[in-house]
Amino acid sequence: MRLAELSERSGVSTATIKYYLREGLLRPGQRISSTQAEYDEEHLRRLRLVRALVHVGRVPVATAREVLAAVEDENAPQLERLGTAVGALPTGATGPVDDAAADAARETADAVQRRLGWRVVPENPAHQGLVSAVATLLRLGYPCDLDQLLPYGTLAAELARHEVALIEDFDAPTTQLEAAVALTVLYEPVLLSLRRLAQAQEASRRFGGRDAE
Amino acid sequence: MRLAELSERSGVSTATIKYYLREGLLRPGQRISSTQAEYDEEHLRRLRLVRALVHVGRVPVATAREVLAAVEDENAPQLERLGTAVGALPTGATGPVDDAAADAARETADAVQRRLGWRVVPENPAHQGLVSAVATLLRLGYPCDLDQLLPYGTLAAELARHEVALIEDFDAPTTQLEAAVALTVLYEPVLLSLRRLAQAQEASRRFGGRDAE
DNA sequence: AATCATGGATAGTGACGCTATCCAAGAAGT
DNA sequence: ACTTCTTGGATAGCGTCACTATCCATGATT
Structure with a gap:
């Protein structure tokens, strides 16, 4: 797949993909000739992950680069890579x-x-x-x-057990790390949205109204 | 208290305070003369809240104005004000x-x-x-x-019960709304940080290491 | 009387995440 | 072979956002 197709399948403009390439968020494609490069499914996956981190997770582009570099660093032990990757997240x-x-x-x-x-x-x-x-x-x-904090901590521990178990289902170390990063970042808005919804529910229940929007 | 003192006690530069005044995030001080205005403790409280919303809660300045306007709108019923304020949050x-x-x-x-x-x-x-x-x-x-989502939802419901109960401890309607906004926004990083810590803990427990940083 | 601080207006700054324009080399169509 | 894309790479520009710096006339302070 060439740049145009990568753009089409991801919904990201070619200009932006070039920008990500420049910034080192995406590995350069396999050179076919001096004016063309070939991208594969892996690039597409990675591109979607970048988009999700940047747009949903509000991760700054420069930070996303660090995170992804740690995910891919095959010279470090798994747990250290995980620590570096997740630690770099905002x-x-x-x-x-x-x-x-x-x-x-x-x-x-x-x-x-x-x-x-x-x-x-x-x-x-x-x-x-x-x-x-x-x-x-x-x-x-x-x-x-x-x-005040203990209930939050207890619930966090429960979530963590659940999430780490989920991550163990993936096979390859890099895939596991990718999943760890993605799930860490992308379940945040899920959790926060659910909390907001629950608050609205609870508020309208307690303060009598029929609806808290 | 005049502008300089408000600035000193809050740690926010006078230039920034003027900016917030312009943007309507802070009510203008009580005019003392044509070149001076007096600010009170309420202004200081509000200023601290604004800072917290903008910096910790990453709420855009324009959004913070809407949120605070809803909090102060004494013409609407409590629950509606709450809905508008919290609904405007990102x-x-x-x-x-x-x-x-x-x-x-x-x-x-x-x-x-x-x-x-x-x-x-x-x-x-x-x-x-x-x-x-x-x-x-x-x-x-x-x-x-x-x-996958149910555990999150169940936990969110628990948190919400806890939080709404907390809010009920405040007396004045406006104070309650302020607390609702502040707690909604500021407990988010608390919850997310605890989740990250719990994940690190769980990861290092499961993946054997002694430390996940 | 001399100095200083104030509030208001206006323009400028730096970071960020793109986006637009050029360009020469090579692929594709005829 | 010849024209017409398209490509990847380089560079400069743009729009938003949250400030920040500068000016100014008025009036407080010493």
Whole structure:
């Protein structure tokens, strides 16, 4: 398949595909002649994944490149590749602040993880994301202590068990990593949308109305 | 408190505060003279909320204005204000597509909600977000059927009960709405970070290593 | 009286994700 | 062989977004 067909089958303009090629999000096609290259199903898959990461997962293009590089790095052990790939994904973490709220947030975050029997890794981007989110809540004066967080943590653990089990169903290591990245990123909007729907449901149930849109 | 102090106490530059005033995210201060205005604690609270929405919740400035306008609209019934405010929040939904995947996604989304006893409101932005996320998953060839989604839905329902209960603790209607918006948006990164941490934990447990960063 | 800060207006900036235009080399059609 | 695409590669431009910098006249502060 040549560029035009790749474009047609993916719904992505050739200009954009060229841009992704330039940015290293897509491997160059197999050169057929000095003016033509051939793309395969693998390219199509990859292109769709890139689109999903960038558009649904709001992953910046430069970040997507890092993530995909880690997925493909056959020289590192599986678990490390996974860590690098998922660690590069955006978490909404802001830079480190030194603040009463930040300190309290760090303590709460650690406490939740210890309580759930998790190993606390402060360098983990997700850990930093958690701290910065909790700190923001505290700064605004909303409650966000161990008791508030525990239900979320417990549910997160349940989801994780479910998801990791799903990933094990894939065969090839690279396919597994790809699935891990895709499922991590793409189930986020699923989870958040369901939460919003559940909130609307619960709000209209409690506050009496018939409909909360 | 004058502009400079508002800036200092919030950590937001005066230029940015002026920008927010222009954009209608902040009400103008009480005019003291033709060249000075006075801001109060309420302005500070609001400013912090705006910052949190924009930076942590990645809510576009223009959207934040709509959300806050709904929160403050004292002419509408509470539940409607809530619906408008939360409905304006971004969901990662993309425009409507007509696709085999989109059709299947719509069916799955409806099925989950019916199964959980929720009223299906297709116009709800969260509903559309769900459909578009599920469709993306399906297009990439990942499983996303009723069985996959049910655990997420069940957990979402649990969270929602917990959160709506929290909101009821606030007194004034406007304060409740503010809390609803803040908690909806700011618990998202908390939930997602916890999920990532749980995944790392579970991955390193299953795939044998000692650390998934 | 001299200096400074203020709010308002307006234009500019930098990052980001494309998008449009050129171009020479080669494929395809006749 | 000759014309007419089409291709991949390079480069520059565009539109949006969230600020940010500069100016200004008025009026507060010392």
